[in-house]
Amino acid sequence: MLLSEIMKGLQFNLKNGDLDKEIKSIAYDSREVTQNGVFVAIQGFTVDGHHFIDKAVELGASAVIVEKDVSIDDSVTVIQVNDSRNALAHISANYYNHPTEDMNLIGITGTNGKTSTTYFIKSIYDQAQKSIGLIGTIGTVMNGQIIQNKNTTPESLNLQQTFERMVKHDVQNCMMEVSSHALCLDRVAYSRFNTAVFTNLTPDHLELHNSMEDYFNAKAKLFEMAQDFNIVNADDTYGQKLIKRVENLNPTLITYGIDEKADVYATNIEYSSEGTEYTLHLPNGKIRIQVNVPGIINVYNSLAAAACAYVNDFSLTDIKRGIEALQNIKGRFEVIYKDRDNKVVVDFAHTEDALKKALTTLRNFTKGRIILVFGVYAPPGDVGREKRHAMGKVAAQYADYAVVTSDNPKDQDPNLILEEIVEAVEEENGTYKMVLDRKQAIEYALSISGKDDVVLLAGKGHETSQVIGDKEIPFNEKEIVKEILKEKGILI
Numbered sequence: 070m071l072l073s074e075i076m077k078g079l080q081f082n083l084k085n086g087d088l089d090k091e092i093k094s095i096a097y098d099s100r101e102v103t104q105n106g107v108f109v110a111i112q113g114f115t116v117d118g119h120h121f122i123d124k125a126v127e128l129g130a131s132a133v134i135v136e137k138d139v140s141i142d143d144s145v146t147v148i149q150v151n152d153s154r155n156a157l158a159h160i161s162a163n164y165y166n167h168p169t170e171d172m173n174l175i176g177i178t179g180t181n182g183k184t185s186t187t188y189f190i191k192s193i194y195d196q197a198q199k200s201i202g203l204i205g206t207i208g209t210v211m212n213g214q215i216i217q218n219k220n221t222t223p224e225s226l227n228l229q230q231t232f233e234r235m236v237k238h239d240v241q242n243c244m245m246e247v248s249s250h251a252l253c254l255d256r257v258a259y260s261r262f263n264t265a266v267f268t269n270l271t272p273d274h275l276e277l278h279n280s281m282e283d284y285f286n287a288k289a290k291l292f293e294m295a296q297d298f299n300i301v302n303a304d305d306t307y308g309q310k311l312i313k314r315v316e317n318l319n320p321t322l323i324t325y326g327i328d329e330k331a332d333v334y335a336t337n338i339e340y341s342s343e344g345t346e347y348t349l350h351l352p353n354g355k356i357r358i359q360v361n362v363p364g365i366i367n368v369y370n371s372l373a374a375a376a377c378a379y380v381n382d383f384s385l386t387d388i389k390r391g392i393e394a395l396q397n398i399k400g401r402f403e404v405i406y407k408d409r410d411n412k413v414v415v416d417f418a419h420t421e422d423a424l425k426k427a428l429t430t431l432r433n434f435t436k437g438r439i440i441l442v443f444g445v446y447a448p449p450g451d452v453g454r455e456k457r458h459a460m461g462k463v464a465a466q467y468a469d470y471a472v473v474t475s476d477n478p479k480d481q482d483p484n485l486i487l488e489e490i491v492e493a494v495e496e497e498n499g500t501y502k503m504v505l506d507r508k509q510a511i512e513y514a515l516s517i518s519g520k521d522d523v524v525l526l527a528g529k530g531h532e533t534s535q536v537i538g539d540k541e542i543p544f545n546e547k548e549i550v551k552e553i554l555k556e557k558g559i560l561i
């Protein structure tokens with residue numbers, strides 16, 4: 070595509086060269102530049118992309134998009150913009166011919182429940198034999214194939230490329246998780262959403278957002294982007310704020326909930342360890358349904374999915390069939406071992422609210438003790454400390470015993486993380502043991518688990534590696550539990 074076409078609609082300052090050249094690729098990472106490509110230099114959180122312009126030119130970049138003044142070879146076109154991340158999203162949408170205009174795009178945001186809800190929606194589409202692509206934490210799923218993503222919401226360039234592939238493969242519907250990072254960093258800019266869904270908002274990512282208010286404003290952006298429907302959880306405090314903000318916008322507002330008045334709601338809820346039965350009410354009727362993943366949180370997730378399916382013209386019976394067909398969600402309340410007396414559950418709870426919800430859900434179905442194995446990744450400083458304290462407190466209050474260990478310590482001091490969690494566990498008089506190594510922590514938890522106890526491994530869910538420092542080490546909790554139980558002679 071001609072550089073002039075790629076730049077169409079974007080405000081810029083041409084600093085050097087011209088736009089009359091054929092461009093073969095776009096890259097925001099100098100290491101991925103190819104011959105006759107455009108390199109977009111981004112000032113990141115860690116390094117400044119402008120430092121890699123020479124490298125990009127060496128690899129064949131014939132144009133660069135920058136925010137700062139740079140001096141390079143005269144043959145390279147230099148385009149200056151105000152915001153490189155926004156420019157990247159803009160030119161990516163142009164380069165891939167605005168694929169979201171040719172599809173039905175559903176975006177879901179909120180602190181917890183995004184991945185779970187997308188799997189309910191996917192199941193409804195699958196059962197009705199309608200194609201749907203999915204982009205989120207577990208990966209991108211299209212035509213039965215799954216590809217892992219670095220982020221829950223990929224960078225704009227990768228995202229637009231994925232949308233284009235979906236359109237080419239006749240996948241007309243796409244359901245994606247939209248993180249607050251994505252909304253702040255313009256990963257979804259220039260994507261056209263038909264429907265936006267809001268799950269809930271509780272403290273998380275406050276290292277990026279200065280306050281809950283900022284965090285809320287970031288999430289709310291999605292609801293100003295959607296064209297047709299805004300679907301909001303009416304039982305959530307921030308959901309109520311969102312309702313007030315969007316009720317007079319053009320898209321139709323559909324609310325869901327259990328306690329507050331809502332368009333889509335549940336009554337006569339009956340919980341069991343295997344799942345939940347409830348009567349689903351939609352504006353056009355009601356039906357009794359069974360949800361096979363436990364807890365009130367999955368009543369909410371399935372209600373969000375039902376509301377979404379309703380606005381996309383699915384019938385009550387199609388919605389029921391889809392929700393009931395979903396047997397489990399990878400790494401979300403996944404029972405990875407069970408015998409008459411014992412259970413080991415893996416769950417992706419990695420925020421204060423999710424951990425509380427996971428523990429209270431299990432409590433209802435546990436005769437014995439809940440032994441929790443968990444850690445926390447949180448950034449340095451006060452924000453991180455607060456998250457570690459909050460999760461430590463929840464562990465002490467809602468579990469019977471906590472084995473405090475590492476999640477993905479990443480660039481943080483793993484010992485300090487544990488110490489800060491334990492400060493809070495002690496303040497709440499919780500019983501605990503610190504075991505730095507997560508495999509040993511799991512071994513310990515299994516060794517103390519007795520009749521009727523449940524061991525909950527929280528935080529890593531579907532993940533298959535652990536990030537310690539700059540090393541990514543294979544770490545599959547399902548396999549590790551199997552290995553330990555085999556060594557103990559419990560499994561053969």
Ligand SMILES: CC(=O)N[C@H]1[C@@H](OP(=O)(O)OP(=O)(O)OC[C@H]2O[C@@H](n3ccc(=O)[nH]c3=O)[C@H](O)[C@@H]2O)O[C@H](CO)[C@@H](O)[C@@H]1O[C@H](C)C(=O)N[C@@H](C)C(=O)N[C@H](CCC(=O)O)C(=O)O
Binds near residue numbers: 110111118119
């Ligand atoms: C904090 C954050 O969001 N970071 C994202 C950001 O990275 P960054 O700004 O640190 O990038 P950087 O390393 O400073 O590099 C700056 C620029 O120089 C380029 N570069 C770098 C090195 C080089 O040799 N050459 C080069 O050109 C980089 O490609 C980049 O364009 O831009 C990168 C490229 O898009 C992202 O992959 C990266 O996500 C990192 C991996 C991350 O951990 N993000 C998390 C916090 C995140 O986004 N999470 C949300 C989920 C939240 C939730 O679900 O609750 C998500 O959507 O995944």
Ligand SMILES: Nc1ncnc2c1ncn2[C@@H]1O[C@H](COP(=O)(O)OP(=O)(O)OP(=O)(O)O)[C@@H](O)[C@H]1O
Binds near residue numbers: 179181182185400
């Ligand atoms: N509706 C909900 N409300 C509160 N907690 C939930 C809800 N649904 C799931 N959870 C808890 O949060 C954890 C993460 O769920 P899920 O992966 O669906 O959320 P997510 O929003 O996609 O998270 P992430 O931000 O990491 O992508 C679950 O393992 C469960 O413990």
Ligand SMILES: N[C@H](CCC[C@H](N)C(=O)O)C(=O)O
Binds near residue numbers: 206476528529
């Ligand atoms: N999407 C989440 C993943 C966290 C997973 C947890 N295991 C951790 O490393 O903290 C996030 O970016 O916050």
Ligand SMILES: [Mg+2]
Binds near residue numbers: 184185205206207
């Ligand atoms: Mg997710």
